[in-house]
Amino acid sequence: MAEHTDEKIPTVIADGVDIVYRVNGTGAGRGSATAALNRMLRRKQTEKASGVRRVHAVRNVSFVAYRGEAIGLIGTNGSGKSTLLKAVAGLLPVENGRIYTDGQPSLLGVNAALMRDLTGERNVHLGGLAMGMSREEIKSRYQEIVDFSGINDKGDFITLPMRTYSSGMAARLRFSIAAAKDHDVLLVDEALATGDRSFQKRSEARIRELRKRAGTVFLVSHNNKSIRDTCDRVLWLERGELRMDGPTEEVLQEYEKFTGGTDKAAKAAKPAKPAPKPKAHA
Amino acid sequence: MSQVLHTPPPAPTAPGEDDLAALAARHGLTVSGARPSLTEYVRQLWGRRHFILAFSQAKLTAQYSQAKLGQLWQVATPLLNAAVYFFIFGLLLGARRGIPHDVYVPFLVTGVFVFTFTQSSVLAGVRAISGNLGLVRALHFPRASLPVSFALQQRQQLLFSMLVLVVVVMAFGSFPALSWLLVVPALLLQVVFNTGLALIFARMGAKTPDLAQLMPFVLRTWMYASGVMFSIPAMLADKDVPPWLADVLQWNPAAGYMDLVRFAMIDGYGSSYLPPHVWAGALGWALLAGAAGFGYFWKAEERDGRG
Numbered sequence: 001m002a003e004h005t006d007e008k009i010p011t012v013i014a015d016g017v018d019i020v021y022r023v024n025g026t027g028a029g030r031g032s033a034t035a036a037l038n039r040m041l042r043r044k045q046t047e048k049a050s051g052v053r054r055v056h057a058v059r060n061v062s063f064v065a066y067r068g069e070a071i072g073l074i075g076t077n078g079s080g081k082s083t084l085l086k087a088v089a090g091l092l093p094v095e096n097g098r099i100y101t102d103g104q105p106s107l108l109g110v111n112a113a114l115m116r117d118l119t120g121e122r123n124v125h126l127g128g129l130a131m132g133m134s135r136e137e138i139k140s141r142y143q144e145i146v147d148f149s150g151i152n153d154k155g156d157f158i159t160l161p162m163r164t165y166s167s168g169m170a171a172r173l174r175f176s177i178a179a180a181k182d183h184d185v186l187l188v189d190e191a192l193a194t195g196d197r198s199f200q201k202r203s204e205a206r207i208r209e210l211r212k213r214a215g216t217v218f219l220v221s222h223n224n225k226s227i228r229d230t231c232d233r234v235l236w237l238e239r240g241e242l243r244m245d246g247p248t249e250e251v252l253q254e255y256e257k258f259t260g261g262t263d264k265a266a267k268a269a270k271p272a273k274p275a276p277k278p279k280a281h282a
Numbered sequence: 283m284s285q286v287l288h289t290p291p292p293a294p295t296a297p298g299e300d301d302l303a304a305l306a307a308r309h310g311l312t313v314s315g316a317r318p319s320l321t322e323y324v325r326q327l328w329g330r331r332h333f334i335l336a337f338s339q340a341k342l343t344a345q346y347s348q349a350k351l352g353q354l355w356q357v358a359t360p361l362l363n364a365a366v367y368f369f370i371f372g373l374l375l376g377a378r379r380g381i382p383h384d385v386y387v388p389f390l391v392t393g394v395f396v397f398t399f400t401q402s403s404v405l406a407g408v409r410a411i412s413g414n415l416g417l418v419r420a421l422h423f424p425r426a427s428l429p430v431s432f433a434l435q436q437r438q439q440l441l442f443s444m445l446v447l448v449v450v451v452m453a454f455g456s457f458p459a460l461s462w463l464l465v466v467p468a469l470l471l472q473v474v475f476n477t478g479l480a481l482i483f484a485r486m487g488a489k490t491p492d493l494a495q496l497m498p499f500v501l502r503t504w505m506y507a508s509g510v511m512f513s514i515p516a517m518l519a520d521k522d523v524p525p526w527l528a529d530v531l532q533w534n535p536a537a538g539y540m541d542l543v544r545f546a547m548i549d550g551y552g553s554s555y556l557p558p559h560v561w562a563g564a565l566g567w568a569l570l571a572g573a574a575g576f577g578y579f580w581k582a583e584e585r586d587g588r589g
Contacts, residue, residue, distance in 0.1 A: 009309060010305060010306070010309050010311065011311075012311075013302050013305060013306045013311060015302040015303060015306075016302075062302065064302070064305065086419060087314070088314060089314070089422060090314040090316075090422060091418070091419050091420070091421075091422065092419065093584065098302075098303065098306075098313055099313065099314040100302075100303075100306035100311035100312060100313055100314065101311055101312065101313075101314045102309070102310070102311050102312075104422055105314070106421075106422065107420060107421070107422075113337075113417055113420070113421060115340055115341075115344045116344075117343070117344035117347040117348065118340055118343060118344055118347070122340060122343075125336060126333075126336050126337065126340050129330075129332050129333035129336050129337075130333055130337070130417070130421050130423065131421060132329075132330070132333075132422075132423065134332070135332050161347065
């Protein structure tokens with residue numbers, strides 16, 4: 001980690017952050033209705049006895065991100081990467097600690113705002129508005145978004161409802177909408193894994209472009225190559241704890257040792273740690 | 283340069299906890315996800331007005347997009363609804379006592395449409411946050427956008443119902459007159475009232491999703507007590523009920539909004555059917571629900587639907 005001289009301007013500061021999910025209805029396996037009744041009748045008992053499970057997703061993580069940095073977040077599945085990103089975006093409350101940000105960091109992703117039953121065209125407008133773009137901005141970027149997504153390459157699909165799209169097409173349109181906006185602090189969660197090879201190349205280029213304009217970029221990915229290509233610093237989370245924080249190459253070497261070999265081997269056998277994430281939406 | 287951490291404490295070279303807070307303060311960083319002030323919140327919400335509008339229209343369009351008749355259902359649904367109620371209450375149960383026949387049908391249809399507006403706003407409000415957690419957890423916008431947007435969607439739906447209503451009312455001999463203009467303020471007040479309710483129930487529903495199961499029963503009780511299919515004074519006239527009960531039933535906001543629209547549109551439904559101070563009541567309820575709903579929702583802004 002670098003000493004902060006005066007010209008280094010911090011954009012995101014995480015100060016001892018803990019994030020805890022509470023999951024309802026995991027109580028006694030036998031007859032969850034009785035468990036629920038039990039929960040209502042005996043209110044003043046501990047959370048555990050009342051069938052509320054606590055999932056401690058992020059534990060005491062501290063870091064300082066500076067303007068101009070591109071930071072990769074790595075870790076095995078369920079290690080708290082996406083959760084941490086959501087907290088930085090201000091979308092999940094922290095249990096302990098604080099996250100300070102410069103302006104409003106935005107998560108790259110609009111999936112949730114889009115509606116399957118609407119045409120791609122209307123979804124571009126809706127998604128743009130949901131991200132906080134103005135109507136004029138959307139109008140001026142509309143063609144760019146559609147061209148980038150390549151939806152219309154095989155005919156006039158943009159005027160069809162999104163439910164008629166193939167999963168790849170839908171993912172491409174979502175990425176194109178999300179990437180249309182400029183951000184101060186940009187958080188990218190596995191967005192590069194969508195679409196075919198040519199679209200992946202285009203989207204990686206787009207991320208680099210966004211990074212030039214954004215103050216700071218965070219990138220969550222299981223693809224160590226794309227982390228190497230885009231990031232100069234890496235945070236490694238394991239079981240919610242910050243295990244390592246340093247230059248990309250150093251951390252990735254340790255990580256690859258931990259996951260048992262090269263990127264390829266890691267990909268072939270992704271260690272699955274299914275820490276339950278309640279309705280965590282990608 | 284880098285360090286491996288096996289235990290939670292922050293990196294040795296990283297500044298201590300106080301330093302981090304001080305560093306943040308020195309560079310003017312703000313706490314992520316903190317609740318904005320009330321005026322700031324109103325400003326943010328206003329900034330998202332296009333999103334709110336687009337979202338409500340999108341929901342409305344998506345609702346019937348798979349049906350063969352498509353958007354025709356916007357009109358057909360309220361019409362069928364009214365037909366069912368007329369069959370049960372008008373023909374089978376004879377609930378129209380005290381009301382002449384040519385007034386009863388428009389009376390009933392108005393009641394059903396106006397009450398449905400409040401009813402569906404509340405139901406949509408309950409699910410506004412809890413049913414859209416994906417959206418709430420993916421994007422940053424004032425959360426009140428969602429309940430407001432759902433209340434607006436119901437208002438759009440009501441406008442379609444009003445088209446049906448105009449036809450029904452005219453078929454039973456009431457023709458457009460100046461008094462019809464009174465519908466506009468009455469419904470505006472109801473929009474404010476409904477939005478307030480939607481906001482209240484959105485916060486409650488976010489905390490207790492079980493409300494979505496409970497509310498239909500509460501709302502049905504409210505409907506039967508509001509005089510949707512009968513006239514409250516006429517129904518109570520020959521019964522031995524304490525006068526305060528009649529007052530309570532009449533001051534009920536839903537009954538007030540229904541009476542105002544009926545009074546405006548139906549010729550045979552004169553001011554003799556209206557309780558005293560009905561406009562004041564409608565205004566008071568709208569302001570109360572609107573202000574209380576907004577304040578109540580704002581209070582939990584940073585917590586809603588995040589846990």
